[in-house]
Amino acid sequence: QVTLRESGPALVKPTQTLTLTCDFSGFSFSTRGMCVSWIRHPPGKALEWLALIDWDDDKYYSTSLKTRLTISKDTSKDQVVLTMTNMDPVDTATYYCARSQWVGDELDYWGRGTLVTVSS
Amino acid sequence: EIVLTQSPGTLSLSPGERVTLSCRASQSVSSNYLAWYQLKPGQAPRLLIYGASRRATDIPDRFSGSGSATDFSLTITRLEPEDFAVYYCQHFDTSSYTFGQGTKLEI
Numbered sequence: 659q660v661t662l663r664e665s666g667p668a669l670v671k672p673t674q675t676l677t678l679t680c681d682f683s684g685f686s687f688s689t690r691g692m693c694v695s696w697i698r699h700p701p702g703k704a705l706e707w708l709a710l711i712d713w714d715d716d717k718y719y720s721t722s723l724k725t726r727l728t729i730s731k732d733t734s735k736d737q738v739v740l741t742m743t744n745m746d747p748v749d750t751a752t753y754y755c756a757r758s759q760w761v762g763d764e765l766d767y768w769g770r771g772t773l774v775t776v777s778s
Numbered sequence: 779e780i781v782l783t784q785s786p787g788t789l790s791l792s793p794g795e796r797v798t799l800s801c802r803a804s805q806s807v808s809s810n811y812l813a814w815y816q817l818k819p820g821q822a823p824r825l826l827i828y829g830a831s832r833r834a835t836d837i838p839d840r841f842s843g844s845g846s847a848t849d850f851s852l853t854i855t856r857l858e859p860e861d862f863a864v865y866y867c868q869h870f871d872t873s874s875y876t877f878g879q880g881t882k883l884e885i
Contacts, residue, residue: 705866718874765825766834
């Protein structure tokens, strides 16, 4: 059974760096093709894809946010970490991690998300 | 960059009705990379359709997807109470995932 769970701070201050962790089970980065993405959902707005890391440690970023994002993985812990620098109130959103089986494939399993509020 | 435009933004319907949601791409896209998702508050988003027309695992057959090139649709026959949610189409192209702005189904 594939599961993903996001964790991180519920509240961050403007200009701070956000660090989110995705713990997953039921699949492994040792399987060729496996990928984990981060997606966010600001309240009242659309889903926005942020970043992806694949089994081979290749990384892909949203064009508009790439200067602020870093994605990494710890294969031994079955974890993916996303950092986003210089947080702003407009970054307030529910942040999700999701799996795909190849780059570009559909996001077939998602976590329940973690709400991050940016406020002083 | 490809833009996905979903219509309508909000639909008010009743259980038992049939509905078709639209997703239009700003340029022709590969059907292989067109997916639909369902979002409900407090729940993990759920993949419904991938490859434009293939139902994901455990998705009821009242959900169907169709379309090609720039025009895609998601049809739900016989709406159930649990189907009232927000639906997003999504595409992958040039190393990036793109989502539409969503369609909200409300009772």
